Amino acid sequence: MNNENTSEQTQQPDDIEELTIARAGGTGKGSRPRTSGVFGRFGKGRAGRDRSGRGETARKPFPGWLYAVLFLVFDAVGVAALEIGVSQTSARVQLSNNMNVTGWGFVTKMWTDLNFVAVLNLILAGVIYLILLMLFNRFWIATPVFLALAIIVAVIEYFKISIRYEAILPSDLSFLGSNTGNLMSFMPSGAHVTVLIAIGVFAVFVALCVALNRIDGRHGRLFRGTDAKSRSFNAVARLLLILVPGLFFGLYAMQVGTVGSWAKNFSSAMGDKPSMWDSVYDAQRNGPLVAFVRQLNPKVMEEPEEYSEETMQEVLARYTQAAEEINETRSANMTDSTVVYILSESFSDPERVPGLKVNKDSMPNIREIKANTTSGLMLSSGYGGGTANLEYMGLTGLSMANFDSSLTSPYQQLVPTQHWTPTINQMWGAPANSLGFHPYESSMYSRATNYEKFGFSHFYTLTGDDQIKYQDTIDDSPYVSDEATYKSALEKIAENDGDQFIQIITMQNHMPYHNWYADNEFTAESTDPSQPLDEDEQESIETYQKGASITDEATQEFLDQLDELDKPVTVVFYGDHLPGIYSTASEDENNSLALHLTDYFIWSNKASGTQGNDIDNDEYSSPNYFVAQAAEHMDAKVSPYLAFLTLMHEKISAMEPPVVNSIQGWDRIPEGQNIYLDADGNPMAESDFDEETQQLLEDYRLIQYDITAGAGYLEDTDFMTLPR
Structure with missing residues (x-):
């Protein structure tokens, strides 16, 4: 025998499998050293006897x-x-x-x-x-x-x-x-x-x-x-x-x-x-x-250069002083009233859509309401989508414009992992004072878990333990009507003698729009005969108009019922975005701003003592400012945080990330400058901001970073605390 073979025979295989293969033909005269590894020379050993000596042929290894x-x-x-x-x-x-x-x-x-x-x-x-x-x-x-x-x-x-x-x-x-x-x-x-x-x-x-x-x-x-x-x-x-x-x-x-x-x-x-x-x-x-x-590691925000505990203490001091100055002229406490936020799904005025001619006003009641109270146009980051982002801004006072473009949905990518989630409903104290109503799936946008984290004791939806009481629909529409949603909320408001925060998110006017309503008297057409609406677009618009009209009537009735209550109630009503049905108008990039302006108003009932108030600088807004505007409308004292939002709104009336004319997807908004509007609704360039505005914007980013991605230096301070 040659030395190579003798040497191989004397090696000790490292397990029984090796021993079996070795005895089955892996050694002996003329054999080659085996190649180790999964890509070695599989199946090249010769047949032989196994350990039992019964002459069975050894099975070949898989190649x-x-x-x-x-x-x-x-x-x-x-x-x-x-x-x-x-x-x-x-x-x-x-x-x-x-x-x-x-x-x-x-x-x-x-x-x-x-x-x-x-x-x-x-x-x-x-x-x-x-x-x-x-x-x-x-x-x-x-x-x-x-x-x-x-x-x-x-x-x-x-x-x-x-x-x-x-x-x-x-x-x-x-x-x-x-x-x-x-x-x-x-x-x-x-x-x-x-x-x-x-x-x-x-x-x-x-x-x-x-x-x-x-x-x-x-x-x-x-x-x-x-x-x-x-x-x-x-x-x-x-x-x-x-x-x-x-x-x-x-x-x-x-x-x-x-x-x-x-x-x-x-x-x-x-x-x-x-x-x-x-x-x-x-x-x-x-x-x-x-x-x-x-969703494991979304980028929330870039850390501001000046971010530190010392800097955040300076921010706290700056707006504590601002709150004291504002509160010298205010007499009421916001939480001595019930405040109702109504996010009206896709509600906006069709008459403002460029190139569209309609036969009838879809919102005569809300138009009248707006004329006699704090109201204006809201800049929306979405078109045909993005509801929860507008909702998030309304509940937190934070702005999507400050987040990194990678953060497309705070409800999914941010809130579930946040250790501190301050929301405006928490100003009303115990969770029992915060109720939410949404006549759809509680899991959409992870609302069920997020609302619990926000401090809502109940979130009434179509699913889960807290099911919304009234679920009526209209004609062939698959969605619960606004009238039914309002009725469910009104019962909870009326039966509670205390003051509450109520969040209502409607579904009646959600897309798609397929000729749901009987006896629809609304018609729409293009103002340009050379570019007529196609059949699907026209059907969608006319169905939407009818739905908006039904919302208009239901909202007026809801306010009339609130007006009869013997306790102060203030309502913040806004449409979250336009429906994504205006394909003709959206083809023109010059229509971007018009397709991102919805209607909003802040209204109070007779018992509040502030019915008919119409604050300054209300022509344009964005949902992050609503809580500060509501405080001003109610003549209510503010926390340092609300004082900051009040000053911010004086300098920048509305702010959102860059907007597009297509239905919002979730790769979010392309790169570009954020949209900033002045009091007249004109776009503003960040490079033209004066020193005070630049300071406010820098402070906004510091505050938002501290709350969402930073160390939470403001958490154990009175930054969010209302005075009594």
Whole structure:
């Protein structure tokens, strides 16, 4: 025998599998040294006798290409399990039910729409799978673990959607810590059936893996070493195959939420189209893994250069003094009244749309109300979408204009992880004094969890424990009417002798608009005969006009009923954005500002003593200023924060991020200068601001950063506290 063969025979294999393969023909005269690793010379050993000596032929190890094929197959199975978990159907009205994004649609859009988001999910899941393979170094162990993780997550997705109509969010990671027991809140009735099915499916895959392991002469071992040198090489290779994919996944997760990053560009190029108004639809459309990772690390704001505890103390002192000066001329306390915020879905005046001629006024009552109280036009960041962002600004006094463009939806990307979430309803004290009403899914924009975090004791919707009392619709419309929503709120206001903060978000005028109403007397046409409205646009506009008219009448009736109450009530009413139906007008970029102006008013009942008040500088506003304007309208004293917003509004009447004429998506607003309007509604350039305005804007960014992304230096101060 030659020395090489003798040397190989004397080596000690590192496990029984090596021993079996060695005795089965891996040594002996003429044999070659084995190559270690998954891409080595698989299947080249000669047949021989196994350890029992019974003459059975040793099974050949699977070749490298077969492992690669099986990797792709099981990776696809894992992604499919996740997609099945979020793709259950719902009998509820869905805003996006006109698109086939689930099931085969998730895959087939690769060749119908050239959308490869399914491949992106395969890549991300494959990275996790590869890391598990390298950790275990056993294909037939890592594979069941990977599939178990996918199936478990899919089952939790299924349960959570069944109970809350909400996909798994990054904030749910808290359940893995001290809140693990709360996972039971995701368990619907009959959950044992789903669990048993999942266990059965997993058992099938485990049996398959066990069978393939027996067939595979290598028993799934990916890296083998018969001496110290080869073991060291394998250890380094495995480490690299953990670190490199792990680094890719980590960097992707860290940067995919940042506009302009390689990860965001890569994700968009693969077909990721964020749809964060509905976490379930987002997960169905883009894959649960992509949708989840995208929200892990959004960029909130750049840290202001001067940000520090010392700087924030200076800000506190500056606006504490301003509040004292303002309060010298004010006599009332805001929280001695009930304040009602009404976000009226898509409410705006069709007569202001450029190039549109209508036959009849859709809002005669609200027009009259506006003429006799504080009112004007509100600059909206959205067109045809973005409701929750306007809602967020109204409830917090913060502005989307200050956030990084990567932050597209604070309700999903920011609020769930905030440790401090000051909102204006908290000025009314205990949660029992804050009530919310929204006649739709409580999970939309994650409102159910966010409103609880904001300090609302009840959030009445169509789902969950707090269901809104009145749910009447009109004719063929699928949405609850404004009249029914107002009626539900009015009962809660009237039955409480104390003062409250009431938040109402209507749904009656939500898109789409499909000739819902009987006896619709409204008509619309283009002012340019050479550019007539197409049939769909005309139908949508005329249906919307009728809906706006119904809102107009219901709102007047609601105010009349509030006027009869023997307690002070002030209402802040505003439309969140225009409906995205004006396709002819939106083709002209010069119409951008006109398509982002809605109507608002601040009204008080007779018992308030401030009915008919009409404050200065009310022609233009944005929702972040409403609370300061309401305080002025009510002659109410202010906190340092409200004093700041009051001074800010005197210098900049309205502010929003850059606006576009297309229905708002969630890659947010393109780069460009924020929109700032003066008291006459004229755009202002930041470069032209005087020193006082520049200081206010800098302070606004400092305040917003401290609240949302900073250290919270203002939290334990009186910055948000109203005087008594």
